[in-house]
Amino acid sequence: MSEFLDAVNGYVWSNALVYLCLAAGVYFSLRSRFVQVRQVREMVRLMLKGEKSPSGVSSFQALTMSLAGRIGTGNIAGVATAIAFGGPGALFWMWAMAFLGASTSFVECTLGQIYKTRDALTGEYRGGPAYYLSRAMAHTRAAGAFKVYGLIFAAVTVLACGLLLPSVQSNSMASAMESAWGFEKWWVGAGTVIVLAFVIIGGVKRIAAFASIVVPFMAVVYIALALVVVIVNGERIPEVLQLVFASAFGLDSAFGAIVGSAVMWGVKRGIYSNEAGQGTGPHAAAAAEVSHPAKQGLVQAFAVYVDTLFVCSATGFLILSTGAYRVFEGESESGPVLAEGGLLATTVEVGPAYAQVGFDTLWSGAGSTFIAVSLAFFCFTTIVAYYYMAETNLRFLLGRFSTASMPVIRGTVGSNLTMALQALILVSVILGAVSTATEAWVLGDIGVGLMAWLNIVGILILQQPAYRALWDYEKQKKAGLDPVFDPHALDIVGATFWENYDPNKTEEPQRART
Structure with a gap:
């Protein structure tokens, strides 16, 4: 089974996907006239100000829901893995992926808002790639093909977010707690399941409220303490930057043989961390109450910066400035060591331990505890976000397969399937906690890769x-207006929610179609 999964992962994460992600980011940047640069100020303004209604959450809550999914083990263990197998240059390619990915995130999250709908069972806003894939071309001859495409994406997302991805988060969390406090992984998994069940059963509103409190607090604390360590080692920053750029382009002889690995691991872990293009961000974006889709597209573009340029960079500089790294040839710990910072013991495994050792240079013995606590919050909120996305796509599948003569699919059967999904993600958390790190990461990479290809x-x-x-939003802003979206004026077909939208009402009209 392990060899089979490795083979599948190799096909999914071939060079083709890496270059597709980079090329798409370049294209979207040019096409949007580098919206990720021009509108940074507006991104921050919108992030702090936003509408809210009984059906939708505020822009800030939608941002934190998105960050809950983005900020997880990829920001700590993922960065360490990228450096170990791709060299310090992998950090540069994570930055490049974040810069380009911000434009990708804008496009996908704006589409998520344009084609969102209101869930007939819960009254909450729902949306995401499955929705825009099936709705945007509904008026064309290709409508049938895109409906099938949407169904495939929804099914893959339920599998990925309900089974494959949660195991990576619970594995890192359990490993860090076992290392720090000697907790049995079974107990960590069981404790996580109990708390997780309470949160996810409460629905999107409880998820948003939970994420809006936990995510900003832990992100700020983690970045602040990592920066303290980096500042203490400030004299090494020029050396670290030189190492990152030289390694990224093969200018350092020690890393000349793994330039391709630097690109591969930088892009791979960059997408795993910030999720730009993966199709997860549009789910949270669609849940927001805004008067114009571009508003949430801009907010979600900024989420990519927060994740990679802030949190991942904090981890990368922490590891490199303290010398708590080791680089392997052949993308495996069994390969020859190409370079190392000199701080790691020979028994230290690739993963959270790199960051733990880095923190120990300033607070001896406290590194394991701090990383364990950080991962506990980051990984847990990511699992919660995964559940929300899996549930959203399950709702999509239920809606597509239901008919006027079979409303039970959306009723009793739908409720039972939702409970089955909740049970599935809880089981995934338990199994992931006791799995090996290699097994968990392979499953997670397959899930991310499949979603990225399709989206x-x-x-x-x-x-x-x-x-x-975007052009409509900027035109209205230039005229001094608070932009309101009208799909008819822009010749956008299939945006049924917005066709009935009234900015003076707090809820979507009942006549809006699902």
Whole structure:
């Protein structure tokens, strides 16, 4: 089974996907006239100000829901893995992926808002790639093909977010707690399941409230303490920057043989961390109450910066400035050591331990505890976000397969399937906690890769409405207005929620179609 999963992962994460992610980011940046640069100030303003209603959450809550999914073990263990197998240069390619990915995130999250709907069972806003893949082309001859495409994405997302991805988070959390406090992994998994069940059963509103408190607090604390360590080692920053850039382009002889690995691991772990293009961000974006889709597209673009440029960079500089790293040839710990910072003991495994050792240089003995606590919060909120995305796509599947003569699919059967999904993610958390790190990461990479393939190809085809929304937003802002979206004026078809939208009402009209 292990060899089979490795083979599948190799096909999914071939060079083709890496270059597709980079090329798409470059194209979206040019097409949007580098919206990720021009609108940074507006991103921050919108992040702090936003509407809210009984059906939707505020822009800030949607941002924190998105960050809950983005900020997880990839920001700590993922960065360490990228450096270990791709060299310090992998950090540069994570930055490049974040810069380019911000434009990708804008496109996918704006599309998520344009084609969102209101859940008939819960009254909450729902949306995501499955929704825009099936709705954006509904008026064309290709409608049938895109409906099938949407169903495939929804099914893959339920599998990925309900089974494959949670195991990575629970594994890192359990390993860190076992290392710090000697807790049995079973107990960590069981404790996580109990708390997780309470949160996810409460629905999107409870998820948003939980994330809006936990995520900003832990992110700020983690970045602040990591920066303290980096500042103490400030004299090494020029050396670290030189190492990162030299390694990224093969200018350092020690890393010349793994330039390709630097690109691969930088992009791979960059997407795993910030999720730009993966199709997860649009789910949280669609849940927001805004008067114009571009508003949430801009907010979610900024989420990519927060994740990679802030949190991942804090981890990368922490590891490199303290010398708590080791680089292997052949993308495996069994390969020859190409370079090391000199601080790690020979028994230290690739992963959270790199950051733990780095923190120990300033607070001896406290590194394991701090990383364990950080991962506990980061990983838990990520698992909660995964559940929300899996549930959203399950709702999509239920809606598509239901008919007027079979409403039970959306009723009793739908409720039972939702409970089955909740049970599935709880089981995934338990199994992930006791799995090996290698097994967990392979499953997670497969889940991320499958979603990225489907979503990036989809938004390359469907991108035009996102740009129309952007130009319309900027035009209204220039006129001194608070932009309000009208799909008819922009010749956007299939945006049924917005066709009935009244900015003076707090809820979507009942006549809006699902």
